[in-house]
Amino acid sequence: MANNISPGSFSLFSLLLMIVLSISSSGSRVHAFSIEEATIKDIQHAFKHSRLTSRKLVEFYIQEISKLNPVLRGVIEVNPDALYQADVADKERRARARGSLSCLHGIPILLKDNIATKDKLNTTAGSIALLGSVVPRDAGVVKKLRKAGAIILGKASMSEWAGFRSTTAPNGWSARGGQGKNPYVLTADPCGSSSGSAISVASNIVAVSLGTETDGSILCPASANSVVGIKPTVGLTSRAGVIPVSHRQDTIGPICRTVSDAVYVLDAIAGLDYNDKATRKASRHIPYGGYRQFLKPHWLKGKRLGIVRNPFFDFSNGSALTQAFESHFNTLRLRFGR
Ligand SMILES: *[C@@H]1O[C@H](CO)[C@@H](O)[C@H](O)[C@H]1NC(C)=O
Ligand SMILES: *[C@@H]1O[C@H](CO)[C@@H](O)[C@H](O)[C@H]1NC(C)=O
Numbered sequence: 001m002a003n004n005i006s007p008g009s010f011s012l013f014s015l016l017l018m019i020v021l022s023i024s025s026s027g028s029r030v031h032a033f034s035i036e037e038a039t040i041k042d043i044q045h046a047f048k049h050s051r052l053t054s055r056k057l058v059e060f061y062i063q064e065i066s067k068l069n070p071v072l073r074g075v076i077e078v079n080p081d082a083l084y085q086a087d088v089a090d091k092e093r094r095a096r097a098r099g100s101l102s103c104l105h106g107i108p109i110l111l112k113d114n115i116a117t118k119d120k121l122n123t124t125a126g127s128i129a130l131l132g133s134v135v136p137r138d139a140g141v142v143k144k145l146r147k148a149g150a151i152i153l154g155k156a157s158m159s160e161w162a163g164f165r166s167t168t169a170p171n172g173w174s175a176r177g178g179q180g181k182n183p184y185v186l187t188a189d190p191c192g193s194s195s196g197s198a199i200s201v202a203s204n205i206v207a208v209s210l211g212t213e214t215d216g217s218i219l220c221p222a223s224a225n226s227v228v229g230i231k232p233t234v235g236l237t238s239r240a241g242v243i244p245v246s247h248r249q250d251t252i253g254p255i256c257r258t259v260s261d262a263v264y265v266l267d268a269i270a271g272l273d274y275n276d277k278a279t280r281k282a283s284r285h286i287p288y289g290g291y292r293q294f295l296k297p298h299w300l301k302g303k304r305l306g307i308v309r310n311p312f313f314d315f316s317n318g319s320a321l322t323q324a325f326e327s328h329f330n331t332l333r334l335r336f337g338r
Contacts, residue, residue, distance in 0.1 A: 035060050036204045040103055040261050043207060047093060047106060054086035054093075054106035054151060057207070061108055061153060064205040071186070074199030075206075076113050076177045078154040080120050085151040092149065104268050105149030110201075110209040112194050113155040113177070114162055115139045115252065116241035121152070125243045126160035126174025140238025140273035141210065141252050148268040153206050157196030162217060162245055171195060171221075182225055191224035193217040197255040198225035208265050211255045214245040218253050228262045229255045235278030236286070237269050263291050 033046050035057060046052035062078060069075050079085075089106035111117065114125040116135040124130035138146065145152070157177030160169060172180030172195030182190040183203040190199055194211025198221035201209050211218045213231045222229025230253045237252040244250055254265035267290035272283040287293065307329070 037257065038207070039258050040107055040207065040264050043107060044103060048098070054089040054108075055083060057106075058082050058086040058108055058151060058153065061206055064203075065154075068183075068203055068205055071181060072183055072199050072203055072205075073157055073172075073178045073180045074183075074196040074203065075110065076124075076126065076155045076157045076174075076196065077121050079152050082108065082151055082153050089149055089151060102148040102268065103264050104145065104208075106151065107149075107207050108151045108153035109145060109265070110153050110156045110197060110206040111142065112158050112197050112209070112211050113174075114158065114212060114243040115142060115155075115210060116243075117142050117152060117155075119152070121155055123155070123243070124176060125162060126158050126176050127165070128175050131176065135241065137241065139241025139252075140275055140279070141269040142241065143273075144238075144269050144271070145210075150268070155196075156194070156200055156209055156211075159192030159195060159217075162193040162212065162214065162243070164245055172199070184226060189224060191216075191220040193221075194229075194255060195221050198222050198227050198229070201225075201255055201257050202227050208254060208256045208261050210252060210265070210269070212242055212250060212252050214249045214251075218251075218255060222255050227255060227257055228259050229253060230262045230266055232266065232270065233282060235276070235280075235282030237266075237271075238273035238276040238279050240273055240275035260292075260295050263295055267291055 033042065033051055035052070038046070043052065043057065062082070065075050065078060086106070093101065093106060113123065116123045116137070116139040118135055118138045122131055123133070123135050142152070157172070157174060157180045159171050160174035163169070163171075170179065171192035172190040177196065180190050180195040180199050182188040183199055194213070194217050197209035197211040200206045202225040211221065211229060213219065218229040218231045232251050232253045234249060234251050239250050239252065242250065242252055252269065254262040254269070256262040256265060270283070270286055271279065273279045
């Protein structure tokens, strides 16, 4: 789960990107519903008003995958049971009382290919060596997602063996998935190793996704593909059933289009799992009611932001990235009076 670009600079950039995205997503929203770019809240709203079903949503994503994946290669496998799971979710929604279902209920999610699922999908970390291997059970985070009613849409491509196949393999490449591409600039580095998760949410071929990180593998592809990644502290999410790299550093976290979506997914996957000791200690620190209570549009008001310009962001450099970053920072300053 390593990447070839300095992870430190990317984690800072991701953090600020998250802030920028959270501000832009708090603006007024037009009411016409479109699946493209729809957030979890938009989708749940459309479900509630019978303008959308999980089946329609999954059909849309499968169609987008068949259209875009030959170029982007963000997806390694589509779950043959995704439509069945969608039908079950639709039936449950009709039968259950309003408000009794989790916000992930009926929402399709893509899992990085190193996260085990005990179903028709393979779990291979992008490698042909693991093709057809049988896992003993769902990963801890997958159990929680199924319990929340999420639909497992499929497996995302990744840098093979999470970047530990070799020190020179390109980010986003695997023998099974081919070369994952950055949807914004096809020739640009999509970063890795959770490349497919970031590529797929950025190109609207799934609602939300999970990635994993040992050393920059959530933050870097989230930055490079202009989406939101959260790297949880080790143990906040269960490592059980995830192909390991380092017991001290591996962690599983959301990669989504908005900060709110990432927090809803984090709330669903965080917490105790008897198959991962580290979750015992970490789960005691999860705030009652989860992290969504901190999603406040004006949360940044009056806050002072520190930026480590040297060595991470030396704006005197003048590159397009640093210029874009400087202008985001000025927007923040204008909006929040600092
Ligand atoms: C899993 O791998 C096997 C090859 O061993 C393949 O036949 C099967 O189609 C794969 N599953 C999916 C869902 O793609
Ligand atoms: C800015 O830094 C990048 C990366 O170190 C370098 O490739 C680029 O040439 C620099 N740009 C300028 C204008 O110095």
